[in-house]
Amino acid sequence: MDEIEIEVAVVGAGPTGLMLACELAAAGIGTLVLEKLPKRVEQLKGGGIQPRTAELLESRGLLEPLLRRAASREPVGGHFAALPVPLDCTPWRTRHPFPIAVPQWEIEEVLEERALAAGARVRRGAAVSGVEPGDDGVVVTADGLRVRARYLVACDGGHSTVRKLLGLPFPGRPGTHQAVLADIRLSAMSSLVPRQIGHMSALTRHAGGYWAMLVPLGGDRYGLTFGRAGQADAGADADTPVTHEAIAAALRAVYGQETVLAAVESSSRFSDATRQLEQYRSGRVLFAGDAAHIHPPLGGQGLNLGIQDAFNLGWKLAATVQGRAPSGLLDSYHTERHPVGAQVLHHTSAQRVLADPNPSEDVAALRDILIDLLRLPDTNRHLAGLMSGLSLRYPLPGDHPLTGMRVPDPDLVTEAGPTPLSALFASGHAVVLDLAGAVPAGLPLPPRVDLVRATCPDDLGAAVLLIRPDGYVCWAADRSGGHGDAPGDALLAAINGGLAKLP
Numbered sequence: 001m002d003e004i005e006i007e008v009a010v011v012g013a014g015p016t017g018l019m020l021a022c023e024l025a026a027a028g029i030g031t032l033v034l035e036k037l038p039k040r041v042e043q044l045k046g047g048g049i050q051p052r053t054a055e056l057l058e059s060r061g062l063l064e065p066l067l068r069r070a071a072s073r074e075p076v077g078g079h080f081a082a083l084p085v086p087l088d089c090t091p092w093r094t095r096h097p098f099p100i101a102v103p104q105w106e107i108e109e110v111l112e113e114r115a116l117a118a119g120a121r122v123r124r125g126a127a128v129s130g131v132e133p134g135d136d137g138v139v140v141t142a143d144g145l146r147v148r149a150r151y152l153v154a155c156d157g158g159h160s161t162v163r164k165l166l167g168l169p170f171p172g173r174p175g176t177h178q179a180v181l182a183d184i185r186l187s188a189m190s191s192l193v194p195r196q197i198g199h200m201s202a203l204t205r206h207a208g209g210y211w212a213m214l215v216p217l218g219g220d221r222y223g224l225t226f227g228r229a230g231q232a233d234a235g236a237d238a239d240t241p242v243t244h245e246a247i248a249a250a251l252r253a254v255y256g257q258e259t260v261l262a263a264v265e266s267s268s269r270f271s272d273a274t275r276q277l278e279q280y281r282s283g284r285v286l287f288a289g290d291a292a293h294i295h296p297p298l299g300g301q302g303l304n305l306g307i308q309d310a311f312n313l314g315w316k317l318a319a320t321v322q323g324r325a326p327s328g329l330l331d332s333y334h335t336e337r338h339p340v341g342a343q344v345l346h347h348t349s350a351q352r353v354l355a356d357p358n359p360s361e362d363v364a365a366l367r368d369i370l371i372d373l374l375r376l377p378d379t380n381r382h383l384a385g386l387m388s389g390l391s392l393r394y395p396l397p398g399d400h401p402l403t404g405m406r407v408p409d410p411d412l413v414t415e416a417g418p419t420p421l422s423a424l425f426a427s428g429h430a431v432v433l434d435l436a437g438a439v440p441a442g443l444p445l446p447p448r449v450d451l452v453r454a455t456c457p458d459d460l461g462a463a464v465l466l467i468r469p470d471g472y473v474c475w476a477a478d479r480s481g482g483h484g485d486a487p488g489d490a491l492l493a494a495i496n497g498g499l500a501k502l503p
Contacts, residue, residue: 002145006032007321009140009149011128011162013040015104016289016306017155018111018122022060023314025118026428027448029321032149033120034142036127036156043183043266045104047071047215047223048300050078051089052389054096055409056311059425059471063096065110071101071217073197080299080347080383081354083367084201085374087384093408094390095420099300101197103217107303128156131165131285138284150321152285153313155306158273160291166282172294172345175271179227180242180250185220187262192255193222208253211357220262226250229357242267272296272352274345280334288313293341298351299387301344308389308470312337315428315469324446324500336394347386396498400476402461407433407473410458424452428469430499432491436463436479440488446500463487466494474498 008024010017013035024031049057049066057063077086078099089097112122123145130141131152138152154162163170186193194203194216204213212226224247248261276293280286289306313333319325354367373379385391396404409422424431430449432439435456445451448469462476464487475494477487496502 003148004032004145005148006030007149008032008151008153008317009034009138009147010153010155011035011140012155012157012289012291013037013108013112013122013124014155014157014289014306015046015107015111015303016310017153018108018115019307019310020153020155020288020314021115021120021122022062022111022118023310023428024318025115025120026060027315027318027322028119029318031115031120032147033115033122034126034128034140034145034147035122035124036142036161038125040105040108041266042103042105043181043268045181046297046300046303047101047103047107048303049100049102049107050300050304050388051092051094051096051099052392052406053304053307054100055094055406055422056308056471058096058409059422060114060428061426062110062114066102066107067100069102069106069110071103071197071215073098073101074199076199077384078300078387079200080374080387081351081367081370082200082204082298083354083371083374084199085371085380086199087374087387088377088380089384089388089390091377091381092385092388092390093410094388095409101215103223104303128161128165131162133166133283133285136284150284151317153317154285154287154291155289155310156291158275158290158294160287162285163277163287163291166285168277168282170275170277172275173273175273177227178269178271179225180247180267180269182224182242182247182267183217183265184222184224184247185262185265186222186251186260187220188258188260190256190258193259205254206357210250210253212250212254214255221265224251226254227357240269242269270297274349276338276341276345280338281331286313286317286333288337292337293345295345295348296352298348298355301348301387304389305341305344308340309337311470315430319448319500324448326497326499326501329498340392343386394472396472396474398475398494400462400473400478402465402473402476405473406471407460407465407467408458410456410460412452412454412456414452414454421456422471424450425467425469425471430469430495431465431467433460433465433467434463435460435465438464438477438479438487439491443488443492444502446495446502449495449499464491466491466499468499 215223288309466475
């Protein structure tokens, strides 16, 4: 049996695992990704990038290659429960107010290329069969391979093998309804078939006892999601293959006899189960993405929740492995991300009721009222921030009003010239942004914390900001009074308490 020693082993080469590998490898952490499948599955799956995820990807230079692969879509906002009122993200001061449609396998391809370039290794066809946690590391067995790692991160999906091997409970609610996801090609199509990706409410149809959504992927390729209205499982369990005729029948029922199925490239079943780990950390083993939480696939949340888990965990785990982390930093991954996952489970459960393809009279009345509320700017702004991730605020210590909030992406003027704020995070470092010349010259900063002096035509709400590698403010000072007039000592204390130990 081959043996490998590595600093961090990541199980699962989906978007969460590969994003984490990018973050760890860029920080200089030896990273090995173990993936049970011998090759990537080219299926649409979760292909919607929400505005906050787009901001994070742009901060690492990963958004541009994804935009080149994006499907054409109308410039329209996201949705809540498929209600016919687009969510408006522009009040949240983002450069990316609309969801971006990229097939999941192409997202994985871009992330894997970056991870490999940064020095991570990916081993496919390596199904994990054993996990032995210890006080100073974890031993993982996978298809003739024995890996000794200081830490293990399970990103291996809703049926996580790592979670099962450790015997960790996955409490929640089992699925009550099942649906089919398929990547298909059409040889003929009726006028009911959409030609361009638009708002979710315009893509979803109900007819002939079915509900269905067709997402145009270019040419004759479509992503199809469908189920039987009012039936819990359409007569099949999750492992039952989806037949060509079953897909063709749903297409004919919803989109007319003129819509002809040419080929099925991939298909799978999914349910509306809702579950979440009680703890995202078990000693030297951590969990992210669907291995930590599953929920109904409403509002394009799953892929985004997992990628944002990886952004939160990556820099904390790297600092811990390298001995730079202050006490409790790694545990803050659970403290910060578990409530975010719980919130997504909560609002997708609400959406599950509102989006019922066969609503009761009471649910239909509730939908009508909520549609009216969504047309009010304050309601729309709230739900837009919730669904996009732009309103997320972490409960960080400190009394400045910006503490815990994401920093927007205005244009700055630095010594090197004009630059968007997001470009300051390409290296994955934390940033001290001095907009008023208030930080003393020669202030000793630890590794992977950069001082940037700049001016900004927009008001960011503070004169000095300490911004974490994942783009959230962990300390700020005003120009005068109230929240710290002499930022030197307070800044160093904030770094030492929340980012990295000072040398």
